[in-house]
Amino acid sequence: MNIQHWSRQNRPLQRLLQQQQQWQRLQGYISQKLPRNLSAHCSVVCINDQGLLVVFAHNHLVAGRLKMLLPVHLTALQQLDSNIRGIEIKLRPVNQPKPKQIQRQFSTEALNSFDDAAEKVAHHTELAATLQRFASRRRKP
Incomplete structure (x- = not known):
């Protein structure tokens, strides 16, 4: 199935695909810049209404380290997406x-x-x- 073909005919689907690709770029950047043992335990979720890039951390230790390391990369993230005004880390444990x-x-x-x-x-x-x-x-x- 060719989703790209369908997205040309369906504007909401096209916007969703573009949004998903943008979040993948942001996730890729974070995965590339953070240590592997840290980036494996977090995920980019969205950019909320206040312009905050929401990142889920899988546990408290990861959340603490992300709060220290991600602000350093804020300007680079803003270059990837100009809608980003800040970063918000939320705890979202992985279902065990x-x-x-x-x-x-x-x-x-x-x-x-x-x-x-x-x-x-x-x-x-x-x-x-x-x-x-x-x-x-x-x-x-």
């Missing part, structure tokens, strides 16, 4: 996969001991019902 929940398996003897405990505390109906429910949910079908 949720840790696996370990499924605990109990032996038949352990589950039977829960049943026995439920019988012994039968006078505490809620506790007995909870123990029985716990054991019955963990029994293999």
